[in-house]
Amino acid sequence: MLTLFASKGSVSVASAIMLEETETEYKLEFLDFSQADQTKKSYLNINPKGRVPALVTPHGMLTETSAILEYVAPDFIPQAAYSAARVREIIHYLASTMHVNHAHKMRGASWADDPVAVKSMVIKVPATIAKSCAYLKKIISGPYIFGSKITIADAHLFTIAQWLKGDEVEIKNYPKLARFEREFATRPSVACVRARGLL
Numbered sequence: 001m002l003t004l005f006a007s008k009g010s011v012s013v014a015s016a017i018m019l020e021e022t023e024t025e026y027k028l029e030f031l032d033f034s035q036a037d038q039t040k041k042s043y044l045n046i047n048p049k050g051r052v053p054a055l056v057t058p059h060g061m062l063t064e065t066s067a068i069l070e071y072v073a074p075d076f077i078p079q080a081a082y083s084a085a086r087v088r089e090i091i092h093y094l095a096s097t098m099h100v101n102h103a104h105k106m107r108g109a110s111w112a113d114d115p116v117a118v119k120s121m122v123i124k125v126p127a128t129i130a131k132s133c134a135y136l137k138k139i140i141s142g143p144y145i146f147g148s149k150i151t152i153a154d155a156h157l158f159t160i161a162q163w164l165k166g167d168e169v170e171i172k173n174y175p176k177l178a179r180f181e182r183e184f185a186t187r188p189s190v191a192c193v194r195a196r197g198l199l
């Protein structure tokens with residue numbers, strides 16, 4: 001049995017969605033960020049990074065959304081090398097650019113001690129996230145990123161799309177992204193994740 005360590009509304013939602021899509025049995029362990037659960041010794045013993053997601057597998061611990069999604073849902077990656085690389089291209093962009101842009105709002109202190117620099121990072125967030133949305137809207141072919149078959153990249157993008165409002169970006173300004181988000185939200189996997197209290 002797999003165990004997913006996750007927190008509400010965080011990037012760990014993507015892993016939960018793919019566990020649901022693949023009808024994998026898993027146990028959910030909630031971390032409450034308002035109680036700084038991710039910094040407690042009991043969790044650091046599990047995931048020294050102090051981040052979610054973390055997945056306990058029969059082989060050992062796995063972290064990083066991109067790695068977890070590949071492990072949990074290999075059938076949601078195309079077989080052809082180029083198509084598979086395109087899926088990874090999106091996932092790596094989401095993890096290394098868009099997620100990091102978003103993190104500058106709440107986690108600026110990870111990069112700078114100077115309060116002016118931290119505030120400056122916060123101010124930049126709507127613009128950098130908007131730039132990511134402008135890039136993504138060109139990629140989405142609809143209804144999902146790569147057409148009618150979902151891939152692991154869709155779960156990742158749907159999860160990050162939930163942060164747009166908080167980052168002061170209007171999804172309706174990116175109609176293809178808005179349609180994707182609305183469409184993906186109707187999937188039973190999303191309803192299951194919501195019912196489990198992660199969304």
Ligand SMILES: N[C@@H](CCC(=O)N[C@@H](CS)C(=O)NCC(=O)O)C(=O)O
Pocket residue numbers: 010011012038050051052053063064065066095099107
């Ligand atoms: N690169 C990691 C990032 C994981 C990450 O930053 N997760 C955030 C939640 S969205 C977290 O655990 N933050 C806790 C903290 O910063 O204290 C991934 O994509 O899984």
